[in-house]
Amino acid sequence: MKSLAELQALKQKAIENVNLRKDREDGVRVVVGMATCGIAAGARPVMTSFLEEIGKRNLNNVAVEQTGCIGLCRLEPIVEVYAPGQDKVTYVKMTPDKVARVVAEHIVNGQPVAEYTIGAAGM
Amino acid sequence: MELVRSHVLICGGTGCTSSGSEVLHEEFDEMLVKYGLDKEVKVIKTGCFGLCALGPVVVVYPEGAFYSRVKKEDVEEIVQEHLLKGRIVKRLVYDETVEQNDIKSLNDVNFYKKQQRVALRNCGVINPENIEEYIAVDGYQALGKVLTEMTPEEVIDTVKKSGLRGRGGGGFPTGTKWDFARKSVNEQKYVCCNADEGDPGAFMDRSVLEGDPHSVLEAMAIAGYAIGANQGYIYIRAEYPIAVRRLQIAIDQAKEYGLLGKNIFDTGFDFDIELRLGAGAFVCGEETALMTSIEGHRGEPRPRPPFPAVKGLWEKPTILNNVETYANIPVIFNKGADWFASIGTEKSKGTKVFALGGKINNTGLVEIPMGTTLREIVEEIGGGVPNGKKFKAAQTGGPSGGCIPASLIDTPIDYDSLISIGSMMGSGGLIVMDEDNCMVDIAKFFLEFTVDESCGKCTPCRIGTKRLLEILDKITKGQGTLEDIDRLEALCYHIKNASLCGLGQTAPNPVLSTLRYFRDEYEAHVVEKRCPAGVCKALLSYVIDPEKCKGCSACSRKCPVGAISGEIKKPFVIDTTKCIKCGVCMETCKFGAVVKK
Structure with a gap:
């Protein structure tokens, strides 16, 4: 170790490994419905796409979680995004292709992607 | 980058290791492969979470679900339900964190609420080997x-x-x-x-x-x-x-x-x-x-x-x-x-870690700000004394420390208050005692330890502690006199003043502090030849209450020395000359007819 800057750089790299373990109150939570209906409709690739996208952008403050059946099995895969200070946004019929836009527009810039939401699905 | 979405933290402290956490680690690895989750879930061995009584402990993040007393057979259920389907296995989660349909944060649980982890800040959070x-x-x-x-x-x-x-x-x-x-x-x-x-x-x-x-x-x-x-x-x-x-x-x-x-x-x-x-x-x-x-x-x-x-x-x-x-x-x-x-009291800053043990529900490791009272530690963090028994005293500082009696339970824990009541902070052992503990016996226990551990270099410690132990032994056998108590006390001060190092200087503390707060117990041993807590074997005898005895003969069949005799359906009797006071009859009796006197 030659300098504080070098230690800082190592810390930034290492922080991703422990970041999950905090009791978070301020971060964004992405909750994927992973009951049988969700998994059958393809929730797993959706979830892994979220992980990939979040990893690519180095977003330390986002947790991807799973939950059970939300109750609208015909609209699965369902993903709910909880951002601090905003109402919960529910995305339906998600696909891996849609994930990048949700991450870029909603999670990073705070603008929910209206056309993917449950409202747009006519509910 | 690895696509890790969940961390499974397994306690790898000595407590949880001895209750089987290493097997869990292997089982998690195996099950994650079986369910195809090994790329997205990481298993990490950490240090102590503090709730050793509930070990082995497993915590799953990001949800922060706190699984306690996890067995090898439970691992597949956690992987299948929680990690694959996202449903926390409530059956296995620490009871206190479950609230109707929600899981409370660990920090809101009684055991952790009053704690402040400074020295232990990373224990149970990071992998100590990385x-x-x-x-x-x-x-x-x-x-x-x-x-x-x-x-x-x-x-x-x-x-x-x-x-x-x-x-x-x-x-x-x-x-x-x-x-x-x-x-x-x-x-x-x-x-x-x-x-x-x-x-x-x-x-x-x-x-x-x-x-x-x-x-x-x-x-x-x-x-x-x-x-x-x-x-x-x-x-x-x-x-x-x-x-x-x-x-x-x-x-x-x-x-x-x-x-x-x-x-x-x-x-x-x-x-x-x-x-x-x-x-x-x-x-x-x-x-x-x-x-x-x-x-x-x-x-x-x-x-x-x-x-x-x-x-x-x-x-x-x-x-x-x-x-x-x-x-x-x-x-x-x-x-x-x-x-x-800013943490702690005026003269004792920061926090102190205590190893909580003895007659307490939540055995484990706690870290509290200085100035927290003993009552908060015992009743709130420790979850009280088990089996509805009464708190009698707490022992701090091990063989160098002393007892805090129930009357002083509101004493704030810091260096100076503890010394002023004749105990000491010590390194942080805190042993809780209930009404079944005999204070003379406790003092004897610690003296046996110091006698064993005295290095022998200086006479006051080498010989003095041995003599203290002999007097205590005499008292617990019912052969002591009131003069023995006075001699015991005087010898304590000689050892304290004359010993070379801390070991000898503090060795009499367990005796002095029990004498200070529980002199009546010492006196009961020498005057009434009675051990109030029913611990000192020489001073107690087991008898059968003829009113309660149904004459089932269960006790006489269990007695290892054949000291109990009688006719079926009539009250049995214990022959005190044969009785070795092992207590088996008392455990065996379903009617509570065997009593210690």
């Missing part, structure tokens, strides 16, 4: 800051300002100790760490070393810079194999990353640390005996002065601090001396 995880939680930032931005004097001033006092029991101000060593002029100085935790029932230091070894290494390097030393020794008991292994891994990793060794942070500062294993002698926890042992001699204390800060290890200026003291140092520099000084 230096990068320590770096991720601000590890080695303090050392970097100290070496590149501060002078040794500023370092010592910061430690002084924080108000940190030695956590090994003595409570000497750490900054002042460092200052003495800094001012001793010598080309060679040493930094030592006392990890020879010998009090029966105490395991705070072990948990810190097992859960966060790097914090101790970092602090020792800071101390080295402050006093002008480039060599450190950690004296650790060989009975702590997990801690020894993790410390060695930590030292090797720190050297590999250039955080120990030559020219750290390119400042020209060199610092190296070596381990020295103790062979389990209690006296080696005393500072001068510890250093004598590091030098390769038989662990015996030497007179002070000269103090170690002037003439310590190999007659060079040396500082010796306890593990927990060191664990506080990096935080003081990262968060500031004022932050640290």
